[in-house]
Amino acid sequence: MATHVSEARLLEFLEGKGGADRAHVESCARCGARLAEARSGLSLARDADMPEPSPFYWESLRRQVNGRLDASSERIPLWQRWRLGSVLAAAAAIVAIATFLPVAAPPPDARPERPLPAWSALPPAEDDPGLDVLRALGPAVAEVAPAACASMAECMVELSEEESQALAEHLRGELAAGKDL
Amino acid sequence: MAEPEESGLELARSRLREDDREAVAASQRGERQAFDVLVEKYQRDIYRLCYRYVNDHQDANDMAQEVFVKAYRALGRFRGDSSFSTWLYRIAVNTCLNFRASRRPPAVELPDALPDRAPGALESLERDERSRRVREAVIRLPEKQRATLILKVYHELTHEEVATILGSSVGTVKANLFHALGNLRKMLTSQAGA
Secondary structure: OOOOHHHHHHHHHHHHOOOOHHHHHHHHHHHHHHHHHHHHHHHHHHHHHOOOOOOOHHHHHHHHHHHHHOOOOOOOOOHHHHHHHHHHHHHHHHHHHHHHHHOOOOOOOOOOOOOHHHHHOOOOOHHHHHHHHHHHHHHHHHOOOOOOOOOOHOOOOOOOHHHHHHHHHHHHHHHHHHHHH | OOOOOOOHHHHHHHHHHHHHHHHHHHHHOOOOOHHHHHHHHHHHHHHHHHHHHHOHHHHHHHHHHHHHHHHHHHHHOOOOOOHHHHHHHHHHHHHHHOOOOOOOOOOOOOOOOOOOOOOHHHHHHHHHHHHHHHHHHHOOOOHHHHHHHHHHOOOOOOHHHHHHOOOOOOOHHHHHHHHHHHHHHHHHHHHHHH
């Protein structure tokens, strides 16, 4: 089977430079057709004019280029640079203060947080089986102290440290005993 | 499409390179007038390259401006390894490859006047129409083929120069050009048959 001529070699042929493959191109229908097609494409491409802009256009293009270069290379006057520097320095100072102020000095109206009750040391809510117990206890707590607190959550928050510790231990004991609540 | 006489062409290009050297050096020192000389010298080539690429005057105008602005900003990095024109063409081709046509409605080309009945007027109209169809086919070529065909056929650069501009080998340039010519022919034949 004859090896066909590569595109690069056929192009050289089109440019009048391909001598080595002449015999093949002249006898091979496929390579001859590819060459004829490219030759026709070249002739079409060469004949295609493009509309020429008005002679005044070139001056306008130069002006537009210069205008863009002027706009991009405009220097900030010295006094404006000084003012810009001051503004940037002030902005940097504000950012620094805003970043370090909470660490350096707490706001004057900040009150010390209340110590968390003992039950807050329990595992995360989703892992704490005691939570199910508390939910079950809800109606009972509400019956016992309806006037003292509006909801079970409020009652729990109002428990003292010792009370909440005792309640947590009691509930764990109930759970360990497998008591059905 | 014989390559132009290499020795004469080389000589002419070497003179051009020498001519540009001073203007380039002065531009690199920030002398805007010197850069303006380069814009004046190359704006036609760059505009025509861009026009062939997009087939639209307004887009070609925007792209040509962009090419010179980019070139001015990048002049500090131009070391003179290639000629200034080759370097500028490379910026132009990259600008063309990255260009996304602005979303203007396509211009409707209306005749300026009633057809002229003078002898040769019809032939002129037919030639214009053929040219328009070829330009439209060129912009539908794959990008590398399109760039290769434009640089070779309309700017008459050597294979080596096109290879430098496109960052490919001479063999690839030749193959791309051959494919581009064949594809152009196919597109125009299928249009004529439709």
